[in-house]
Amino acid sequence: MPDLSAIGQLLRSGGHSFSFEFFPPKDADGEEVLWRSISELEDLHPTFVSVTYGAGGGTRERTVAITRRIAHDTSMLPMAHLTCVGHTTDELSTIVGELRRAGIRNVLALRGDPPGGPGTPWESTPGGLEYASELVAFLQARGDLSVGVAAFPEGHRDAPDLEHDARVLKAKYDAGAEFAITEMVLRASDYTGLVRRAAEVGADFPIVPGIMPILNLSSMRTMVRLSGREMPAETLARILPLEDDPAALRAEGIRIATELCEQLLEAGAPGLHFYTLNRSKATREIFAALKIPV
Ligand code: FAD
Secondary structure, three states: OOOOOOHHHHHHOOOOEEEEEEOOOOOHHHHHHHHHHHHHHHOOOOOEEEEOOOHHHOOHHHHHHHHHHHHHHOOOOEEEEEEOOOOEHHHHHHHHHHHHHOOOOEEEEEOOOOOOOOOOOOOOOOOEOOOHHHHHHHHHOOOOOEEEEEEOOOOOOOOOOHHHHHHHHHHHHHOOOOEEEEEEOOOHHHHHHHHHHHHHHOOOOOEEEEEOOOOOHHHHHHHHHHOOOOOOHHHHHHHHHHOOOHHHHHHHHHHHHHHHHHHHHHOOOOEEEEEOOOOOHHHHHHHHHHOOOO
């Protein structure tokens, strides 16, 4: 019998997983939007939901608090993200203790974005950890956690090449990671390429593709640029003609994301992980278009 509170086992237990990602909001208005979205998305019965961890440890308390409230006040299985940024291992131990006391057993282990943002140099913390693979090993040494990691369909922006990127994923697998979630996928073929490279190096764990529909062209362009990539020409060809019609652009963005989800599931993806940006509407629309039973 799989342990239904461990995401690593859930992802291997057959069927597709559907999960949603949230981030700790900055203010009270953002909190209200977040909890409304969480409540609306609960109706879709996701396999799990995750809460990001801010660069520099700025959202430490809020990540733990939101994850704890999801665990206690909703029917959903939460996962906390945790990063190496700015933390000593003593501090990381304290946070793991807080998560445990809150009943959280699932953690996404990341190096984290550098405090200056993606593309700025990594800053080591004396007494801290350097790479996500070290954080995976650190968490595994603390027992009974199901640990996931990040994967990159076109390679991490700072990786010298795709082979290096695959070796880094294998190091995280060898350290005890049970699953991976990808950066937003822009083309299904990028995802299948990543899965192939992972299999070639022996990183034999479920890799869940990340989904983010284009709802606003300039913010999507910024996110794609920050990830060190470019928007696919075939996507731009569909979106650019609608640049002056926000409603039509949004509708086409939802259609493109829905088609991508269908291609990914057809290609064997174990599930879909939606970057919700703390909103529920677009995710609910894609769910409806995919005819996912809820
Ligand atoms: P790592 O696996 O440590 O890799 C970082 C870099 O170091 C890569 O370029 C890699 O190639 C290189 N590298 C790794 N190991 C070695 C080695 N042994 N020798 C040489 N080079 C090496 N960021 C946040 O701040 N908070 C979040 O909550 C968050 N959530 C995320 C969720 C998902 C699903 C994804 C995909 C990303 C998320 N990120 C988050 C962003 C992520 O932290 C950054 O992309 C970060 O730059 C890389 O994290 P990583 O865990 O992959 O790091």
